[in-house]
Structures are given as structure tokens and as C-alpha cells.
Amino acid sequence: MLQQNNTTDFSLESQIEWWKAIVYSINDGVLVIDHEGIVRLINPEYTQITGVTPDIIGKPLKEYRPGAQLTETLIDRKCKVGVYRKTEDREYMVDMAPIIVNNRIIGAVSVCKSLTEVHKLSQELKKKGEKLEQLEKRMNSLYQAKYTFEDIIGKNGGLREVVYVAEKVSESELPILVTGESGTGKELFAQAIHNKSNRFNRAFIPVNCAAIPSSLLESELFGYGEGAFTNAKKGGKIGLFEMANNGTIFLDEIGDMSYDLQAKLLRVLQEKKIRRIGETSEREIDVRIIAATHRDLEQLVNKNRFREDLFYRLNVISLHIPPLRDRKEDIPDIVQFLLQSTEMNLLQNKFSLSYTIEKQTMNLLQMYEWPGNVRELKNVMDYATCMAEGTVIKTDHLSEIITKKSVPLIESGESPLNQTLQEAMEAAERNFIQDTIKRFGHDIDEKKKAAKVLGISLATLYNKLKRHKLHF
Ligand SMILES: Nc1ncnc2c1ncn2[C@@H]1O[C@H](COP(=O)(O)OP(=O)(O)OP(=O)(O)O)[C@@H](O)[C@H]1O
Numbered sequence: 001m002l003q004q005n006n007t008t009d010f011s012l013e014s015q016i017e018w019w020k021a022i023v024y025s026i027n028d029g030v031l032v033i034d035h036e037g038i039v040r041l042i043n044p045e046y047t048q049i050t051g052v053t054p055d056i057i058g059k060p061l062k063e064y065r066p067g068a069q070l071t072e073t074l075i076d077r078k079c080k081v082g083v084y085r086k087t088e089d090r091e092y093m094v095d096m097a098p099i100i101v102n103n104r105i106i107g108a109v110s111v112c113k114s115l116t117e118v119h120k121l122s123q124e125l126k127k128k129g130e131k132l133e134q135l136e137k138r139m140n141s142l143y144q145a146k147y148t149f150e151d152i153i154g155k156n157g158g159l160r161e162v163v164y165v166a167e168k169v170s171e172s173e174l175p176i177l178v179t180g181e182s183g184t185g186k187e188l189f190a191q192a193i194h195n196k197s198n199r200f201n202r203a204f205i206p207v208n209c210a211a212i213p214s215s216l217l218e219s220e221l222f223g224y225g226e227g228a229f230t231n232a233k234k235g236g237k238i239g240l241f242e243m244a245n246n247g248t249i250f251l252d253e254i255g256d257m258s259y260d261l262q263a264k265l266l267r268v269l270q271e272k273k274i275r276r277i278g279e280t281s282e283r284e285i286d287v288r289i290i291a292a293t294h295r296d297l298e299q300l301v302n303k304n305r306f307r308e309d310l311f312y313r314l315n316v317i318s319l320h321i322p323p324l325r326d327r328k329e330d331i332p333d334i335v336q337f338l339l340q341s342t343e344m345n346l347l348q349n350k351f352s353l354s355y356t357i358e359k360q361t362m363n364l365l366q367m368y369e370w371p372g373n374v375r376e377l378k379n380v381m382d383y384a385t386c387m388a389e390g391t392v393i394k395t396d397h398l399s400e401i402i403t404k405k406s407v408p409l410i411e412s413g414e415s416p417l418n419q420t421l422q423e424a425m426e427a428a429e430r431n432f433i434q435d436t437i438k439r440f441g442h443d444i445d446e447k448k449k450a451a452k453v454l455g456i457s458l459a460t461l462y463n464k465l466k467r468h469k470l471h472f
């Protein structure tokens with residue numbers, strides 16, 4: 001019952017006005033019919049949503065709007081919820097209910113909500129979503145891993161074992177730690193693992209933790225919110241972890257990450273959530289982590305420069321790639337592979353070349369210790385193909401560091417790893433002569449001095465230089 005007071009007139013007429021005002025102030029559209037199906041009331045919102053004007057009042061609803069279901073409510077007495085209606089340019093949802101007084105139907109009410117606005121918003125959202133998807137696809141294609149396990153050349157048992165384990169663990173979600181000297185193929189392995197995993201068509205984001213100053217690395221990895229610090233970009237910045245979402249992040253040179261940041265990384269590994277700098281809320285992420293280092297992490301742990309807890313977390317699966325000097329038998333295959341890649345590059349430029357390499361040159365390559373591993377071998381072969389006038393790679397085409405530090409073999413057909421005494425003496429002689437000439441110089445007087453120190457005649461020195469293919 002309405003509460004009366006002195007200022008309110010509660011005559012029947014004014015009560016009708018009162019209820020009308022209430023119906024008019026409702027944000028949803030309202031239409032009321034009497035027990036004969038004649039429209040008795042509509043509010044302005046109903047006109048707004050459906051386009052039906054107040055001149056419908058006093059007319060049979062069914063005549064005016066043949067599709068209307070409200071009149072059925074008078075018969076079946078049932079409420080209907082969420083009935084979808086669509087006209088040319090409008091969409092709305094309708095709830096219908098009978099009006100029952102003393103068990104008698106005196107009419108029915110229809111309440112409707114516009115969907116046009118909702119629809120517009122959802123269309124806009126859909127468009128934005130599509131755009132986001134396209135951007136995501138573009139980003140994924142920009143951050144594609146190039147290499148697969150097929151690209152890892154070498155038959156050496158140690159290497160094959162690492163490949164075997166790496167292939168097996170590719171599909172697991174566990175973090176992987178790849179160790180090995182510089183240039184052994186740590187990133188090659190990381191890419192191959194990503195490409196064999198279920199995440200292959202998602203982003204592979206490499207991050208060199210040693211190349212980015214530690215003050216910047218945190219915001220690079222986690223991103224930041226708007227106004228996180230002066231010079232922060234408007235709208236904030238997405239971090240590499242978010243960019244790698246559903247894909248793989250490759251944390252190269254993890255041994256160089258600052259101790260503080262290591263703690264934050266550990267948290268990401270444990271919680272699978274990141275928080276942009278300056279923001280309070282966290283974002284869920286699903287990222288596979290592959291870390292790599294050329295350092296001895298255990299030693300860094302002992303020196304308190306690497307967190308023990310992070311080390312154990314990362315070291316669940318560890319892959320150690322052997323250095324090239326321990327698998328010199330792979331050098332010929334890798335050289336062949338590298339020469340073929342060069343040929344392919346040339347073919348793209350419409351040159352057709354097929355390189356061969358002299359046996360003695362290959363021997364030199366196999367005698368060298370390769371401190372820079374396969375990367376260094378790749379550089380040496382790039383240099384050699386550049387220097388070669390034809391298609392045969394000769395010792396002359398190798399950079400000096402190789403000819404200087406390698407111990408040459410006489411062409412015996414023997415494996416360079418099984419030297420005879422004679423071969424070892426030859427190699428030592430070559431090195432000694434080379435060093436002496438370097439010390440004294442190249443011109444004739446300097447060579448005379450070198451010969452004197454070596455205790456041989458100038459003619460013998462020339463003979464030896466020729467025999468050892470030393471071009472001074
Ligand atoms: N077994 C291999 N077969 C073919 N190519 C290889 C092999 N190992 C390495 N490479 C090539 O050598 C180069 C160096 O490899 P990669 O960059 O993966 O080494 P890395 O261990 O990450 O080196 P760094 O520690 O210097 O970053 C790349 O061009 C790579 O493709």
C-alpha cells in the first residue's frame with residue numbers, strides 16, 4: 001500500500017497518474033494490454049526501443065502488431081522470458097507476464113530491453129578482436145623460430161644423444177636449460193625444440209639477458225603500466241613475457257641476469273603470472289621457458305651470483321652441447337652443409353656454384369681447436385667462399401688464424417686425429433718457422449736473420465716455406 005502524507009493527493013485519478021509516472025521513468029520499454037488485448041499503456045522507452053508510437057493506445061495489439069505474442073499470455077497465463085525480436089533496424093529482448101488479480105486475468109505486460117546498442121558494442125568488440133588476432137598473427141610471424149632438428153648437423157655420439165633428449169622433451173611443458181660454449185648451437189637447439197613442440201605456430205621470443213642493461217631488462221620482460229615512471233609510454237608497454245604468451249621465451253645468457261631479477265623470474269615460473277611495473281593486478285601467462293648460458297651455473301650458484309632455487313627450477317631438463325673440438329669428425333659434414341647454404345644463397349641471386357674443398361684445407365679445419373665452435377666455422381667458410389676465385393676452397397682461402405693455429409698434415413689420407421710422429425714433427429716445424437718469420441719480418445734481410453736463428457741456410461728456409469705452403 002502506498003504511504004499517504006499531507007502533500008500527496010491520492011484520488012483514483014492521481015493514483016493512475018502516479019503509476020503512469022513510475023512506468024514512464026523505467027529504463028526498460030513497457031507495454032500493457034487489458035484482458036481483451038487492447039493496448040492501454042506504453043512508456044517512451046518502449047517507443048524508443050521498438051519504434052511503436054503512443055497512437056497504438058486504445059487499439060487491439062494483434063491488429064497493430066500481428067507478430068506480438070503478448071496476447072497469448074492472456075490465454076496460457078505463462079510468463080515468457082528473453083524472447084528475441086528483430087525488426088528492420090531494431091533488435092530487442094522481451095519478457096512477458098500476465099497481470100492476475102483475484103485469480104482473474106485483467107491484462108498482460110511486456111517489458112523489453114534494446115539489443116541494438118549491445119549489438120553495436122559487440123560488433124565493435126568483434127572487429128577489435130579480429131584486429132587483435134591479425135596483429136597477434138603478424139607478431140607470431142615476426143617471431144618465428146627458423147630452425148628444426150633437421151638443421152642440426154653432426155653424427156658425433158655426444159651430439160646425437162643431446163638431440164635425442166631434446167626431441168623427446170620438446171613436447172613437455174617443463175623448462176629447459178641449454179648449456180654449451182659460445183657458438184655451439186644453443187639457440188639452434190632452442191628453436192628446434194620450439195618448432196617440434198605444440199607451440200610451433202606461436203611466437204618464439206629470444207631475449208639476450210647479457211645484451212640488455214639490467215635496469216631495462218625488467219621492463220622489457222614484464223612491461224609497464226601507464227605512468228609507471230617518467231618517460232613511460234602512454235598506455236604502458238607490453239613485456240616480452242606477454243608477447244610470448246602461448247609460445248616460447250628463450251632467455252639467452254641467463255647467467256648474466258641480475259640477482260634481483262632472478263627472484264622475479266622465479267616467481268613467474270612458479271605462479272605463471274606476471275605483473276607489469278607500476279601495476280597492481282597480475283596477468284596470467286602461459287609461456288614455455290628455454291634458458292641458455294655458456295657459463296657454469298653451478299659455479300655461479302656457489303659464488304652466490306645465481307640463485308640456487310632458480311637454478312633447480314630451470315635445470316629440470318638440462319642439455320649440454322659438446323664443443324666442436326670434441327666432435328671434429330662432424331667438421332666435414334658441417335662444412336658441406338655450410339657450403340650448400342652459401343650455394344643456395346647464391347642461387348637466389350641467380351648464380352649457380354658448387355663448391356668443393358681441398359683435402360688439405362679440410363685437414364687444416366680439423367686440426368684447429370675452434371674456440372668459437374660452429375659459429376666460428378661458419379664465419380671461416382663465409383670468408384673462404386668470399387676469397388675463393390673459383391669453386392675450390394684452398395688453404396690460401398682460410399683466414400690466417402686457422403692456418404696459424406692449425407697443425408697441418410701432409411696428405412697421407414690418414415685421419416688427422418691419428419697423427420704419426422713424422423706428421424707431428426712436420427706440424428711442429430711449420431708452426432716454429434711461421435712464428436719465427438712473423439717475429440723477424442717478411443723481407444729478405446729479415447728472412448736471413450730468421451734463417452740464422454733457426455740454424456739453417458736461407459735456401460733451406462725457402463724450401464721449407466714452400467713445402468709447408470707458408471706464403472711469406
Ligand atoms: N650442429 C650444427 N649444425 C649446423 N649448424 C649449426 C650447428 N651448431 C651451430 N650451428 C650454427 O652455428 C651458428 C651459431 O649457433 P647458435 O647461435 O645457436 O650458437 P649459440 O650457442 O647460441 O652461441 P652464443 O653462445 O654465441 O650465442 C648458427 O648459425 C647455427 O645455425
Ligand SMILES: [Mg+2]
Pocket residue numbers: 186187252
Ligand atoms: Mg646464442
